[in-house]
Amino acid sequence: MPLLDFFLLSFLIVSAVAVARTRDLLSAVIIFAAYSLVMAIIWQMLGAPDVAITEAALGAGVTTFLFLATISKTQRLE
């Protein structure tokens, strides 16, 4: 599926650049969660389902709420 590969990888690059360039930190955290979800799909397509499960649970779940707890203690805008 080269078309799906192209779509997912370009989404990955766009979201990675968007995380670095967004001024609003809450938006950056949400974009980062989407990045982790697409990364988990790519791991699964590369034949590593164990890494995919860990990426989906840690990258999209645990990292997001730890960042959210940190933002709620500090300020939202950079």
Added chain:
Amino acid sequence: MKDIVIRTVCRVIVPFVQVYGLYVIFHGHLSPGGGFAGGAILGSSMVLFALSFHLEAGAQKLGHETSSYLESGGGIWYILIGLLGLALGSNFLTNRAAGLGFGLPGQLFSGGMIFLLSLGIGVKVASTMFTLFYNLSEEEGSGGDHQ
């Protein structure tokens, strides 16, 4: 947070997430995943409950003291299961050579004591995630004991 939509969806979705986490833990020797990934899913479900209801409601379901006991007990459980191989006359964490029962390959109880080890790791990781979230998100004064 007082939103009734978020609370209702969370109340429906949390048991399914926890059952899936236990599934990933207990099938660690058969399918992808294992103690760490399943424990992360279990801990995420408890954090989801605490986020959508209230922090005190989450602390009532699983207190700080219980969480720390679970965290230490997971490690002790792992060591005790490992010493079982020593007690049966082999090395630490020995599985097949110690004469433990193996079922048919592909069934749930086919890995000797591996699923018991995965259960210990899962409980430890889940309580660690929960404690990490509470240490980050609680207020300064109401955190209880300061060492």
